[in-house]
Amino acid sequence: MLGGLTLAYLSWSFSAEDGHRQATVALTPNFNGDPDDAVDAFLDKAICT
Template identity: 75%
Template sequence: MNPSVMGAGGEIISTAKDLNRFVAALLGGRLLPNRLLAEMKTPGVAGRAYGLGLAWKDTSCGVRVFGNDGDALAYQAWSFAAEDGRRQVTVALTPDFRGDPDDAVDALLDRAFCD
């Protein structure tokens, strides 16, 4: 399957290291002015945890992490970082569709950002 069938989002070919570098640069203020990064963190819909391109999750220890996830027919990826940039995690996998990996990723985020 050629991921370009997903449009522009499918045209990027990257590694977990690439995603880490991108998220670190974005949240570190090296890609956008602060006012635009703040817009990305502002919910598009009140009460939701998704802004204009960035989602956030609150870990069990209260650390808010910013990033995003993405998927296509044969793969999924999640990349999140603490706002201070000191910790970051990216997961890329080929799902087996026997379960929802979101719970496992949330548990990994807790381990990465809370331990």
């Protein structure tokens, strides 16, 4: 932690239409690159299958 700052998180929650599957994704701002592809792949497996 630098200068007394707290980490911020990005988070999203999703649910299948039938309500049988839910997922929450939380990311810290300290990642390299664009996380969109990884989040999309995770949600595909967690919610859409």
